[in-house]
Amino acid sequence: MQANTHREPRAVLQEKDRKKKAAMLQVLAQEFRLTVLDILHENGTGHWGGAASAAELLVALYFHAMNVRPEEPGWPLRDRLVVSKGHASCMLYTVLAHRGYFAPAELKTFRQIDSRLQGHPCMLKTPGVDMSTGPLGHGTSVALGMALAARLLEKSYWTYVLLGDGDLNEGQTWEAIMAAAKFKPERLVALIDYNKVQLDGPSEQIMPMDPLPEKLRAFNWNVAPAVYDGHSIVEVLKSFDWVKGQRQWPAAVIYKTHKGQGVSFMEDNAQWHGAVIDDATYTKARQELLQTLQKLEELV
Amino acid sequence: MTAVNVAMRDAFGEALLALAPDVPEMVVLDADVSTSARTAAFGQRHVSRFFNVGVAEANMLDIAAGMATCGLRPIVSTFAVFLSLKGADQVRNIICYNKLPVILAGNYGGLSDSYDGASHQSILDIAIMRAMPNLTVVVPADGVELRQALEAALRRDGPTYIRICRNPTPVLFADAPPLEIGKVRKLKSGSDLTIAVCGVPTSMAIEAADRLVQRGVSADLLEVATIKPIDAETLVISARKTGKVLTVEEHTIHGGLGSAVAEVLSQRAPTRMSMIGIEDRFTESGAYDALLHKYGISVDRIESEALRLLNPE
Numbered sequence: 001m002q003a004n005t006h007r008e009p010r011a012v013l014q015e016k017d018r019k020k021k022a023a024m025l026q027v028l029a030q031e032f033r034l035t036v037l038d039i040l041h042e043n044g045t046g047h048w049g050g051a052a053s054a055a056e057l058l059v060a061l062y063f064h065a066m067n068v069r070p071e072e073p074g075w076p077l078r079d080r081l082v083v084s085k086g087h088a089s090c091m092l093y094t095v096l097a098h099r100g101y102f103a104p105a106e107l108k109t110f111r112q113i114d115s116r117l118q119g120h121p122c123m124l125k126t127p128g129v130d131m132s133t134g135p136l137g138h139g140t141s142v143a144l145g146m147a148l149a150a151r152l153l154e155k156s157y158w159t160y161v162l163l164g165d166g167d168l169n170e171g172q173t174w175e176a177i178m179a180a181a182k183f184k185p186e187r188l189v190a191l192i193d194y195n196k197v198q199l200d201g202p203s204e205q206i207m208p209m210d211p212l213p214e215k216l217r218a219f220n221w222n223v224a225p226a227v228y229d230g231h232s233i234v235e236v237l238k239s240f241d242w243v244k245g246q247r248q249w250p251a252a253v254i255y256k257t258h259k260g261q262g263v264s265f266m267e268d269n270a271q272w273h274g275a276v277i278d279d280a281t282y283t284k285a286r287q288e289l290l291q292t293l294q295k296l297e298e299l300v
Numbered sequence: 301m302t303a304v305n306v307a308m309r310d311a312f313g314e315a316l317l318a319l320a321p322d323v324p325e326m327v328v329l330d331a332d333v334s335t336s337a338r339t340a341a342f343g344q345r346h347v348s349r350f351f352n353v354g355v356a357e358a359n360m361l362d363i364a365a366g367m368a369t370c371g372l373r374p375i376v377s378t379f380a381v382f383l384s385l386k387g388a389d390q391v392r393n394i395i396c397y398n399k400l401p402v403i404l405a406g407n408y409g410g411l412s413d414s415y416d417g418a419s420h421q422s423i424l425d426i427a428i429m430r431a432m433p434n435l436t437v438v439v440p441a442d443g444v445e446l447r448q449a450l451e452a453a454l455r456r457d458g459p460t461y462i463r464i465c466r467n468p469t470p471v472l473f474a475d476a477p478p479l480e481i482g483k484v485r486k487l488k489s490g491s492d493l494t495i496a497v498c499g500v501p502t503s504m505a506i507e508a509a510d511r512l513v514q515r516g517v518s519a520d521l522l523e524v525a526t527i528k529p530i531d532a533e534t535l536v537i538s539a540r541k542t543g544k545v546l547t548v549e550e551h552t553i554h555g556g557l558g559s560a561v562a563e564v565l566s567q568r569a570p571t572r573m574s575m576i577g578i579e580d581r582f583t584e585s586g587a588y589d590a591l592l593h594k595y596g597i598s599v600d601r602i603e604s605e606a607l608r609l610l611n612p613e
Contacts, residue, residue, distance in 0.1 A: 076371065123369075123398055131369065135393050141359045142394065145366020145374075152327070152348060153371060172390075175359035183351070 009098040023300040025233045029055040030293045032094045033262045041282040045111050047274040049259040051091035053195045058095045060236040070100035073127040079157050080146050082131045084139020085164035086120040093117050101128035137170025147185035158187040165198045169207045180250040181220035188250040197259040201270045222248040230255025263288050305468035311443030313338025315450050329360045331378040337407040339377045357382045361390035368400040380406030380422035395459045396434045403453045404461040410550035412466035417585040423578050427555025429461040430528045436460040437528040441502035442472045448479040467588050470503045482526050484534040490518030493544040498524050498557045501548045508602035532564045539571040544609050546574045553577035574609045
């Protein structure tokens, strides 16, 4: 059941009215959730929890914040995004496809043999992917390297790294956090999809990360004064306004998110980190997502 | 051949300074061993192009990877043992998977960090690195080849691992044609056996081959500086000619040069072989020469093993 007929997603790029744009992006994120659910169910493989958690952040990045050229994915001056939580791949691919990097029809090949859409992002195969990720902990270091290159090559692109709870468990992430505070590269921004659930269960039980803002500040990062709602586009755009106004680097924004967002019985539930979505679950989940989508569409 | 001894790490430090003006996109990263690994002088002269990341090898490798995606040519420097073990995930999943042009300079290779003991001696880096798809693996035999390997690696598209010895060793190739990545350097022609060698033991193999001549034995002496991609053609031709192959390396015999040669010959020209290298064990502290000798890497051992291969009991 591949049902979604998205409106013309790129129309949102032209929208000048901020309130309307936010409402459109909110719809887009929900539509992409439906697409991801369809693909994961149809293909019987993939990670729902982390993909649903990052929908609004990825949509807001590619359809609002980032200066990119989908027709020229390797454009040297483009803004970079390292999706360190690479298991959100299906959402990333869905966003990239609808942003114009490749045909949305290709999404159904996700994780299948000979596909350009690997289980975890591969920069050599998928147009628009700035770094291959999957094993956690690499993203912040790579993004730091990209931001340092911008400084040395006198380019003004932005480098974003999207981190999840699992990433924050990895020692290398903290090596990178220390090093970034030493080198202070301009326009390096960490966006933390802080849903507090990881593969095995709640982070409080697996590896507590709180108090996260205080930790990052103690490591000399410029941390946004508020924790934003990572599922409200209005809030996410506000957080980007904060980011763009900064002069102290590196900068970090923490978002309160929910793993599996959008499906009540999957939210905040580690069981849906990467489980196969069976037919009965799919039907129930799809209904919920559609109901919300209809409400969001009325607000546009 | 001259009698002068030069440490590859010194040649490395000098090469970085020499190459810096011509390769403006070259940057150097080090993990708090810049005085040991000789990147410090580059760091002092080219402050904006040098990144000391502290004792954080994994982070260093991925920073370099990020830089490489943006047009820089990073050279990553630390001890070979840490590069290959602490950095294995980053080398595989980020640098090699994405074919990024990062140069991995593994210093203090083999037993050359001799007094620091087994924890610091790098005797399985070749095995690890050559298992990485897309990675070129070069083991220079002297400071001249080290510099040539570095220059060649800077011109290549993908990643390159270069093993560097800490200690002064004989300069062998000052007047020879430059090292060519992927090609064996033939040092002597012979018909009784093939000796394939890489790295510091190359000078020992040259001496052993000279001694063997005195005993009426002629060796085809091949210096295999590029472990990967290995020059299979030259190895096969030599093995077919001599029918016996002895490999010599400053590395465990499990997974290094000997294994790489055996993988080629067992499939294309099955040949009786013998391997000189470190057995499946941990080494220890001591003087470099004493360690090499104790663990079976010496002129005497190459000579006796060659004779044993020719005259099996």
